[in-house]
Amino acid sequence: MAAPIPVNRIGGPLEVGLHQDGRRLTPQRRKVLELFERIGTGTHLSAEEVHHQLVQEKSKVSLATIYRTLRLLVSMGFLHELELNEGGHRFELSSHDHPDHHHLVCVRCGRTEEFESSQVLDAGRIAAEKIGFQLIESTLNVRAICPKCQ
Amino acid sequence: MAAPIPVNRIGGPLEVGLHQDGRRLTPQRRKVLELFERIGTGTHLSAEEVHHQLVQEKSKVSLATIYRTLRLLVSMGFLHELELNEGGHRFELSSHDHPDHHHLVCVRCGRTEEFESSQVLDAGRIAAEKIGFQLIESTLNVRAICPKCQ
DNA sequence: GTGCGTGCAAAATCTTTGCATACGC
DNA sequence: GCGTATGCAAAGATTTTGCACGCAC
Numbered sequence: 059m060a061a062p063i064p065v066n067r068i069g070g071p072l073e074v075g076l077h078q079d080g081r082r083l084t085p086q087r088r089k090v091l092e093l094f095e096r097i098g099t100g101t102h103l104s105a106e107e108v109h110h111q112l113v114q115e116k117s118k119v120s121l122a123t124i125y126r127t128l129r130l131l132v133s134m135g136f137l138h139e140l141e142l143n144e145g146g147h148r149f150e151l152s153s154h155d156h157p158d159h160h161h162l163v164c165v166r167c168g169r170t171e172e173f174e175s176s177q178v179l180d181a182g183r184i185a186a187e188k189i190g191f192q193l194i195e196s197t198l199n200v201r202a203i204c205p206k207c208q
Numbered sequence: 209m210a211a212p213i214p215v216n217r218i219g220g221p222l223e224v225g226l227h228q229d230g231r232r233l234t235p236q237r238r239k240v241l242e243l244f245e246r247i248g249t250g251t252h253l254s255a256e257e258v259h260h261q262l263v264q265e266k267s268k269v270s271l272a273t274i275y276r277t278l279r280l281l282v283s284m285g286f287l288h289e290l291e292l293n294e295g296g297h298r299f300e301l302s303s304h305d306h307p308d309h310h311h312l313v314c315v316r317c318g319r320t321e322e323f324e325s326s327q328v329l330d331a332g333r334i335a336a337e338k339i340g341f342q343l344i345e346s347t348l349n350v351r352a353i354c355p356k357c358q
Numbered sequence: 359g360t361g362c363g364t365g366c367a368a369a370a371t372c373t374t375t376g377c378a379t380a381c382g383c
Numbered sequence: 384g385c386g387t388a389t390g391c392a393a394a395g396a397t398t399t400t401g402c403a404c405g406c407a408c
Binding site: 227230232233234254255256271272275276297 | 397398399400406407408
Binding site for chain 2: 141160164171178186189191196197199200201203204205
């Protein structure tokens with residue numbers, strides 16, 4: 059597997075988007091963005107974890123702002139909101155290289171792996187078209203047991 | 209589409225399961241089961257809704273018991289826990305006729321449609337096998353916009 | 359009779375919001 | 384300077400839990 063490819067670098071579309079429609083790029087928002095870009099696609103953080111992480115780095119952000127920022131970034135399409143089996147919502151950086159990736163979750167230990175599948179994509183698209191829905195995105199959650207936990 | 213097929217009827221495996229391991233079949237649990245069987249697979253209720261429904265039918269159940277019962281039935285595999293975009297968790301009856309069905313959700317109005325796809329099932333199974341995971345189930349969530357909301 | 363299940367209320371989580379202040383633009 | 388974003392604390396929403404009592408078996 060190749061090294062993770064950084065996407066949506068600060069200075070890129072993310073920053074541009076945060077300057078549209080009267081929005082402002084504040085230090086807090088920048089810190090949240092930087093965190094997600096640093097850890098890359100494929101890591102799933104809760105609001106609480108994002109906050110904890112930033113506080114640990116001496117960044118001054120309130121939890122309320124984290125919630126507001128996460129919601130904003132999701133609505134702008136820069137983050138994905140996941141609902142796996144980890145209790146509560148989690149967020150990850152959107153990636154244009156991996157638009158619709160899916161999750162394998164071990165129901166015992168919570169270990170999470172990602173994969174892609176054009177078959178899944180097609181199946182979702184076909185199902186949507188069949189009843190006149192306009193597809194936005196599709197995510198497959200596979201509940202399973204990992205080798206260690208078997 | 210054929211008329212909905214009742215599954216897991218009271219008196220069937222559900223009742224049997226509730227008598228295993230020292231578990232008891234109480235009126236409250238029976239009421240929750242009956243409700244889910246009456247509405248059939250494909251309706252998604254929140255804990256609050258289950259409670260409200262039962263209270264309306266003059267059944268005496270507390271919300272705490274609903275939560276405990278839902279969690280029990282999920283752990284026994286008789287209910288599925290869903291996390292769509294409706295805010296909060298929802299539950300539906302498991303069906304052996306439709307083991308892995310998927311959801312199309314309109315992100316505007318919340319309208320939800322179900323569908324099945326052997327392609328999706330296969331894709332999940334293959335992805336799991338590839339890294340040594342033992343598949344339990346897979347569910348595809350498709351976010352889309354329904355005809356009315358377009 | 360034993361011990362699991364329930365109801366109740368309190369607590370624990372998780373998330374949102376009102377308001378005064380701070381600051382990006 | 385204008386108006387958005389933030390921090391704080393309080394409120395809301397959702398889910399869990401401790402404890403005494405009730406009831407399924």
